[in-house]
Amino acid sequence: MSIEVGSKLKGKVTGITNFGAFVELPEGSTGLVHISEVADTYVKDINEFLKVGDQVDVKVMNVGKDGKIGLSIKKAKDNYKSESGNKNHRSRNNRNDRQQENFEQKMARFLKDSEDRLASLKRHTESRRGGRGARRG
Structure with a gap:
């Protein structure tokens, strides 16, 4: 072959x-x-x-x-579908994929989302305080 x-x-x-x-x-x-x-x-x-x-x-x-x-x-995989559908079709598939995720996949996705949110929160908080320890004279 x-x-x-x-x-x-x-x-x-x-x-x-x-x-x-x-x-x-x-x-x-x-x-x-x-x-x-x-x-x-x-x-x-x-x-x-x-x-x-x-x-x-x-x-x-x-x-x-x-x-x-x-x-x-x-x-x-026999059930593989290409990404050539419209945006709504993709988001519907994404929801179905999330329902079929195992625990490790859900945990990995949660950790990634959590890290992204935490980084965004830190950036926002630092900008309000003046950031990077700058002191005013």
């Missing part, structure tokens, strides 16, 4: 980095699943979704002239 763009294959996760996961494909070739192609939701830590040795279904997204293979796990 040759590796062609658009084909769906089974592979084994052989390595994980902070930017993605390496997947061994049939015939011994290896491809990379970028962190943005792991799940439909935001992935802060890829280790929450994959482990070395996991068997995964992947879709071949591109094959470079240098032999590098770009893969996607989220697009290999």
Whole structure:
């Protein structure tokens, strides 16, 4: 079986980095699943979704002239929908995705939102006080 763009294959996760996961494909070739192609939701830590040795279904997204293979796990799913819909359609899908999140995903999203709000609050408070410890003479 040759590796062609658009084909769906089974592979084994052989390595994980902070930017993605390496997947061994049939015939011994290896491809990379970028962190943005792991799940439909935001992935802060890829280790929450994959482990070395996991068997995964992947879709071949591109094959470079240098032999590098770009893969996607989220697009290999049968129920994957492209983002070409209108804005209301996307927000409706986003709500459905949130209902199907597991606890770790909900907690990661909550922590990110909380950190963003806290940073915004600190910026606002510092600007009211004069910020950065400046003293008036």
